[in-house]
Amino acid sequence: MDSQTRVFAAMLPAAARELDGNDRERGVQVRAVSRPSPSSRVRELQVTGTAEVCCPxxxxxxxxxxxxxxxSVNEVTNSVSRRLEYILQAVRQHGVSDKDAAVRRFLHRxxxxxxxxxxxxxxxxxxxxMERVCGVLLEKLDKSVCVGAPQFYHSAEYLSQMRRRACVSAVENAQQKACEVSQLLGQTLGAPLLVREEETREWRNEDGEDGGRLSHLPCTPTITMSSQVSVSFSLRDGSRKKL
Structure with a gap:
């Protein structure tokens, strides 16, 4: 006897019924749901994977x-312009493009x-x-120039690239875990059915790797990114012969 169809009945809330003497008929919804046969069910393996990426x-x-x-205006302009030109020339000679060097001037009386x-x-x-350019400027211009402390930061493109890298690494870890589990169960890992990134986190570390022993040096910050994914794979019987 084929019993592939099941019938579900659900009572609607009282507020949704019309009190006209037909409550029983209008307060019940009946729907038929097809029940898959055992042979058509997909065997599935669900695993999670995590990964962390440290980004200096x-x-x-x-x-x-x-x-x-x-x-006079001419004298002060010439004095500053000569040193500005030397600074920009030193920067260009070290392969830095003009778009990465912004100049600001302010004249007052x-x-x-x-x-x-x-x-x-x-x-x-x-x-x-950067260290070489700063050294050249301090050596050649001496006290007539002021070189500020370097400010380290992460570019938006780099952060976006590292976020993708963390997610991909988490998926790779999940796939490796699924392969080992399927082998243990005597199955063959099939195609992925669903990949979902469950959680992402980022945190900043300003301490550096010297533990504070070289506190007089500028700190190079790092950002750590973590990703957790959930992946579902289909399973095939490892003993079944390939056609």
Whole structure:
């Protein structure tokens, strides 16, 4: 006897019924649900996977400032411009593009003196190159230039790339776990049925790896990203011969 269909009956709330003498008929919904046969059921293995990715800062910004005070606008402008040109030339010689060097100037007057202050904000992706440029500027311009402390940070593109990497690593870990479980059960792991990222977390670490022993050095921050995924795989009988 084929019993592939089951009938479910559910009572509606009283507020949804019409009190006209036909409550029993209108207060009951009947629906038929097909019940899959054992042969058509998909055997499924569900596993979770987690992964963490540690991301050190990939960018550093340094501000280099110069200033001068003269009795005329031309004198103060020439004094500052010469040093600005040297700074920009040193930056270019180390392979930094102009779009990564922003210049700001400010001219004002106090009594009979004209004052000009200028600043160059340079962004580096190569930290060693940043150290070389700062060394050259301090050596050549000495006290006429002020080199600020480097500011390390993470670019948006890099963070997005690391988030994807954490998720992919979590899926790889889940697949490895599923392979080992299916082998233990004498089954063959089939195609993935569902992949879902359940949780993502990020936290920042400003302490660095020196434990505070080199506190006079600028800190290079890191961000750790974690991802947890849930993956469902189909299972095939490992003893079944392939057609």
């Amino acid at each position: 800062a990939d960018r550093v910004s340094v501000r280099v400032s110069v200033g001068s005070s003269k009795e 106090e009594a009979d003196q004209y004052h000009m202050n200028a600043e160059v904000a340079v962004t580096f992706s190569d930290f060693e190159k």
